[in-house]
Each structure stands twice: as structure tokens, then as C-alpha cells.
Amino acid sequence: MPDPFLTEEHQLIRSSVKEFAERYIAPIARKMDLEDYYPRDLIKELAKQGFLTPSAPPEYGGPGIDLRGSVVVVEELSRYSPTLGFITEIVNDNIVYALLKYGNNRQKEEILPKIASGEWVASYALTEPCCGTDAAAIETRAERRGGEWVINGRKIWITQGAYADIYLLFARTGPKDARHKAITAFLVKRSACIEVSKLEMMGMRGAGEAEVKFNDCVVSDDDVVGKVNEGFKIAMVTLDLARIGISGVAVGLSQGVLDEALEWAKTRTAFGKPLIDWEWIQFQLADMKTKLEIGRTITYKAAWLYDNKDPSFVLYSSIAKLYTAQMAVEIARDGVQILGGFGYSKESFSERAYRDAKVLEIAEGTNEAQRIVIHRILTRGLPEVEL
Numbered sequence: 403m404p405d406p407f408l409t410e411e412h413q414l415i416r417s418s419v420k421e422f423a424e425r426y427i428a429p430i431a432r433k434m435d436l437e438d439y440y441p442r443d444l445i446k447e448l449a450k451q452g453f454l455t456p457s458a459p460p461e462y463g464g465p466g467i468d469l470r471g472s473v474v475v476v477e478e479l480s481r482y483s484p485t486l487g488f489i490t491e492i493v494n495d496n497i498v499y500a501l502l503k504y505g506n507n508r509q510k511e512e513i514l515p516k517i518a519s520g521e522w523v524a525s526y527a528l529t530e531p532c533c534g535t536d537a538a539a540i541e542t543r544a545e546r547r548g549g550e551w552v553i554n555g556r557k558i559w560i561t562q563g564a565y566a567d568i569y570l571l572f573a574r575t576g577p578k579d580a581r582h583k584a585i586t587a588f589l590v591k592r593s594a595c596i597e598v599s600k601l602e603m604m605g606m607r608g609a610g611e612a613e614v615k616f617n618d619c620v621v622s623d624d625d626v627v628g629k630v631n632e633g634f635k636i637a638m639v640t641l642d643l644a645r646i647g648i649s650g651v652a653v654g655l656s657q658g659v660l661d662e663a664l665e666w667a668k669t670r671t672a673f674g675k676p677l678i679d680w681e682w683i684q685f686q687l688a689d690m691k692t693k694l695e696i697g698r699t700i701t702y703k704a705a706w707l708y709d710n711k712d713p714s715f716v717l718y719s720s721i722a723k724l725y726t727a728q729m730a731v732e733i734a735r736d737g738v739q740i741l742g743g744f745g746y747s748k749e750s751f752s753e754r755a756y757r758d759a760k761v762l763e764i765a766e767g768t769n770e771a772q773r774i775v776i777h778r779i780l781t782r783g784l785p786e787v788e789l
């Protein structure tokens with residue numbers, strides 16, 4: 403069905419990602435979850451196809467498609483593996499956009515192509531044990547010593563952190579009470595100064611979640627992304643985009659659950675007729691579809707606003723994130739219910755999706771953080787946005 407926010411090109415992207423996902427992702431998605439298996443080779447292959455960094459332009463090794471295109475990629479990947487959709491949206495929306503908008507020539511010409519080709523795994527390292535929502539309170543320090551920067555601190559819940567070759571890291575470069583005015587973004591290459599400890603998570607298994615310690619890591623001025631003490635802005639700008647990406651994960655995951663529930667309801671019988679002939683099941687499926695279409699529309703609208711350089715995208719990215727994260731949890735819960743015992747077993751997609759969906763209410767800004775943003779815009783108007 404045509405969508406007013408998407409073009410024919412977006413639909414072609416959807417078909418090619420779907421074909422790739424059915425062939426290469428569907429066979430190993432369950433293993434990723436059961437064994438917390440990080441599929442390094444598959445991620446390299448995703449990169450080769452241009453699906454890992456859809457927004458990187460051709461001169462830096464990507465296909466250079468717009469935000470709506472990357473949302474469609476994430477959506478289709480998440481239909482089969484929400485973990486791979488989640489990894490892709492972080493790499494594309496948090497890291498590629500940061501380098502494109504704020505990176506220096508070396509970072510764009512040497513590092514971005516390595517990420518886009520899949521040669522280097524990249525992580526976004528903002529959250530710390532002390533603070534996630536209150537990101538302006540981070541404690542990791544970068545100190546100036548002998549013309550270089552020396553970084554010490556701990557980051558937590560870092561996606562792909564266990565396997566990353568390079569981290570886009572946010573560190574304090576001034577007093578703690580200066581909060582967001584004394585935070586700088588750095589690119590830190592994996593070396594002996596970095597210790598990683600893998601973390602066991604409820605969902606999004608196979609994403610290589612880790613705690614990452616930086617012990618006297620030395621980087622140069624050339625590794626600063628953007629300007630010194632202006633890193634917080636980079637974190638916030640990329641989070642605005644990533645919220646639309648996360649909404650893409652929520653939409654794809656929910657579509658996967660709905661497909662499974664519909665198929666099950668048609669084939670499973672109870673009291674002498676297929677489940678789908680029972681009114682409660684029909685209403686449940688209708689509600690799931692209604693929520694999904696609202697979520698999909700608001701997600702595409704947010705991405706369309708960004709692609710059309712409309713600053714109100716920051717409002718819609720938070721609305722989309724808040725709505726679709728809650729939607730995904732509800733749809734996954736209802737999907738499990740329709741599947742009954744099968745839905746509670748690890749044989750079903752819905753069981754995995756239910757666990758995966760929960761993190762959509764937490765990562766890239768919690769539901770509460772979205773409400774804070776929406777309320778602030780409602781009462782104070784739109785913030786200044788660089789487009």
C-alpha cells in the first residue's frame with residue numbers, strides 16, 4: 403500500500419532489505435537470542451549491502467539514503483531480528499550522523515568508511531553507572547596532559563561495547579558543576595587501555611552489551627569530534643535522530659508479532675473453530691493493527707520532517723519514540739497472549755519480541771525523558787535546531 407511519507411525508492415529499499423533478512427537473518431536470529439551470539443560476519447555483510455550505515459554518503463562508503471530510508475531499513479531488519487535493527491539504528495543515527503555533522507576531514511575520510519564497510523565495529527558511549535537520563539552529570543574525565551587528552555572513566559550498557567574497535571565517547575573536560583557546558587566528544591580506538599565486561603541482558607541479546615572501562619587512554623586533538631566542551635550538543639542532536647530510529651525498531655518488531663499472531667489465529671482451533679473466528683481474537687488483532695499503523699505513521703512523519711529540514715522533527719521524534727515504544731510492549735504482550743503457551747515458549751518470535759520491546763522504553767531516552775521533552779516544547783516552544 404503506498405504511504406504518503408515514502409517514495410518508490412523507499413519501497414525498493416524495503417524489498418531488498420526484506421529479501422536479505424529472510425535469507426540471512428531469519429536463520430540465525432533465534433541463535434543470537436538463545437546464545438547471546440554476536441554475529442560479526444553477518445554485521446559485516448549488512449555493512450557490505452549498505453544496510454548498517456544507510457545514511458553514510460557514497461564518498462564515505464555508504465548508500466547515502468535519507469532518514470526515512472534508514473528507518474525503513476531498521477524496520478525490516480527488526481521484523482526478523484530487533485537486535486540487528488537496534489544495532490543498525492545506533493550505528494547509523496548516533497554515530498554516522500555525529501561524524502557527518504561534526505567530524506573533521508580525517509574522521510570522515512578515514513574512520514567513517516571503516517565503519518561503513520564493517521571493518522570496524524563502532525559503539526556510542528554516553529551512559530555511565532552514575533547517570534543515564536541525566537547525561538549532563540557524566541563523570542568520565544578527559545584531562546589535558548602534555549598536549550594530549552588522557553581519558554579515565556566507566557561507561558555502561560554500551561551496545562556492541564564488547565566488540566567495538568572504536569568508541570564515540572563523551573567525557574567531562576571541565577568542572578562537574580559546569581554540567582553540559584563541559585562535555586566533549588572523542589573517538590577512542592580500542593587498545594590495551596580499554597577493559598570490557600560483557601553484560602547479560604533481558605532482551606536485545608546478541609548486541610554485545612558491555613561495561614567499558616577507560617584507563618588512561620591517550621587521544622589527540624585530532625580525535626575530538628566537534629569542538630571542545632560542545633559534545634553535549636552532539637549527544638542531544640544524535641539522540642533526536644536515534645529516537646526516530648528506535649521507533650523504526652518498534653514498528654518492525656510489532657509487525658513481526660502481528661504477522662505471527664495472525665497466522666496462528668488462522669491455523670489454531672479452539673472449541674471446534676479457528677481462533678480467528680472468535681470475536682475477542684478479531685478485536686485483539688484489529689487493535690494491534692490500529693496501534694501499529696498509528697505508530698508507523700508518526701514514525702515516518704518524524705523522519706519526513708527531518709528530511710525536509712523542519713525543526714518540529716524534534717517534537718515528533720519524541721512523540722514517535724514514546725508512542726511506539728509503549729505500542730511495541732503492548733503489541734508483543736497481546737501477541738504472546740494470542741499464541742497461548744506457544745507464545746510463552748522460546749520457539750515463538752513473540753516471546754523474544756516481548757523481551758526485546760521493553761528496552762525501547764529505556765534506551766535512547768526513557769519514556770519519562772520523552773515526556774519531559776514533549777512537555778518542555780509544549781510550554782516553551784521548539785528549541786533551536788541545527789538541520
Ligand SMILES: Cc1cc2nc3c(=O)[nH]c(=O)nc-3n(C[C@H](O)[C@H](O)[C@H](O)COP(=O)(O)OP(=O)(O)OC[C@H]3O[C@@H](n4cnc5c(N)ncnc54)[C@H](O)[C@@H]3O)c2cc1C
Nearest residue numbers: 526527528529533534535559560561764765766767768770
Ligand atoms: C539494552 C540497552 C542498550 C543500551 N545501549 C546504549 C548505548 O549503546 N550507549 C549508551 O550510551 N547508552 C546505552 N544504553 C543506556 C540507556 O540509554 C540508559 O539506560 C537510559 O538512558 C536510562 O538511563 P539509566 O539506565 O541510567 O536510568 P536513570 O536515568 O537512572 O533512570 C531510572 C528511572 O528514573 C526515571 N527518571 C530519571 N530522571 C527522571 C526525571 N527527571 N523525571 C522523571 N523520571 C525520571 C527514568 O525515566 C527511569 O525510569 C542502553 C541501555 C540498554 C538497556
